[in-house]
Amino acid sequence: MKKCLNCHNMVKEEDNFCRHCGIKIQGNNHYILINVLKVFVIIGWILLILLFVASFIVYK
Numbered sequence: 001m002k003k004c005l006n007c008h009n010m011v012k013e014e015d016n017f018c019r020h021c022g023i024k025i026q027g028n029n030h031y032i033l034i035n036v037l038k039v040f041v042i043i044g045w046i047l048l049i050l051l052f053v054a055s056f057i058v059y060k
């Protein structure tokens, strides 16, 4: 069980919306973490490609 951030009533773990006030449950930290990791992976790849291109230009 987790707590609704809006009305502070208890809601079920699998519920996406609060049964008491109807607000969307924001407490799913796994999805936020996955999205943050995805952004970091994309930024990492961009930096790696930029470094690769930069090293080609420098050592030509």
Ligand SMILES: [Zn+2]
Pocket: 004, 005, 006, 007, 008, 009, 018, 019, 020, 021, 022, 023
């Ligand atoms: Zn609520």
